[in-house]
Amino acid sequence: MKRNRNAICIALAALCMSAQAPALANSALASKYGCLGCHAAAAQLVGPSYQDVAAKYSDDKGAMEMLMKSIRNGGTGKWGEMAMPPQAKLPEADLKRLATWILGGAK
Numbered sequence: 319m320k321r322n323r324n325a326i327c328i329a330l331a332a333l334c335m336s337a338q339a340p341a342l343a344n345s346a347l348a349s350k351y352g353c354l355g356c357h358a359a360a361a362q363l364v365g366p367s368y369q370d371v372a373a374k375y376s377d378d379k380g381a382m383e384m385l386m387k388s389i390r391n392g393g394t395g396k397w398g399e400m401a402m403p404p405q406a407k408l409p410e411a412d413l414k415r416l417a418t419w420i421l422g423g424a425k
């Protein structure tokens with residue numbers, strides 16, 4: 319009986335950790351590509367917070383494509399005059415994961 323309880327506890331712990339993995343992985347990607355130098359999840363730094371980006375585009379069906387294009391090509395004028403540098407070499411899979419995470423409010 320104790321063995322079964324231990325197995326259940328281990329399985330639950332693994333499940334909880336795997337639920338956190340996507341958020342941690344995307345935060346790690348944002349750090350890896352230098353995004354966190356200008357952006358934060360909940361506070362405006364040089365650029366808008368990810369939560370502000372998610373709120374602004376929450377009803378926009380083309381938001382994913384637009385955000386991926388903005389990350390890839392950089393830009394200026396959407397959130398002020400400060401230019402966002404392009405991330406032209408960002409792998410497509412990482413680009414999509416970052417955009418999905420950002421549009422989800424960086425959660």
